[in-house]
Amino acid sequence: MLYHLAQANIARFKASLDDPIMKEFVDFIEPVNKLAEDSPGFLWRLKDEQGRSASYIESPFQDEMMAVNVSLWEDVESFKGFVYSTVHSYFLRNKKKWFDMGGPSQFVMWWLQEGEVPTLEMAKERLQLLEEKGPTPEAFTFREFYDSSGNKIEMR
Numbered sequence: 001m002l003y004h005l006a007q008a009n010i011a012r013f014k015a016s017l018d019d020p021i022m023k024e025f026v027d028f029i030e031p032v033n034k035l036a037e038d039s040p041g042f043l044w045r046l047k048d049e050q051g052r053s054a055s056y057i058e059s060p061f062q063d064e065m066m067a068v069n070v071s072l073w074e075d076v077e078s079f080k081g082f083v084y085s086t087v088h089s090y091f092l093r094n095k096k097k098w099f100d101m102g103g104p105s106q107f108v109m110w111w112l113q114e115g116e117v118p119t120l121e122m123a124k125e126r127l128q129l130l131e132e133k134g135p136t137p138e139a140f141t142f143r144e145f146y147d148s149s150g151n152k153i154e155m156r
Contacts, residue, residue, distance in 0.1 A: 002114040003148035005079055008070045008123030009107040011099040025098040032088055041078020046070040070123045108139050111148040
């Protein structure tokens with residue numbers, strides 16, 4: 001059976017998307033999303049009804065300033081390549097400019113059978129599972145990564 005890597009991350013914006021402190025981030029939302037879609041191994045990402053970033057979707061969390069990003073990748077190598085070897089890494093390194101970093105777990109990965117697509121509810125459940133139990137084969141991070149068979153793997 002073939003599995004794909006799902007990921008979700010949440011972050012609380014420091015300000016509304018139309019606030020001047022958010023301009024750099026907002027200016028690059030669509031170009032970075034396009035880069036993701038054009039990246040090797042990319043399969044799917046959550047979008048709003050107009051095809052824009054999930055940043056514009058009503059959050060399933062009680063805080064309306066909470067942004068959610070969900071995507072699906074063929075494998076961990078493809079996802080890591082996008083996250084750390086493209087302009088995306090700039091935004092990851094500088095996330096404190098735009099996001100409040102306090103609060104619950106902000107990033108989670110899990111495996112889905114080929115043909116499945118992650119949902120917002122699934123992302124919320126996996127983030128909660130990670131928060132409550134720590135990394136497991138059902139909800140993990142790069143620091144404690146599990147392969148699709150449930151084996152813990154050292155990531156480099």
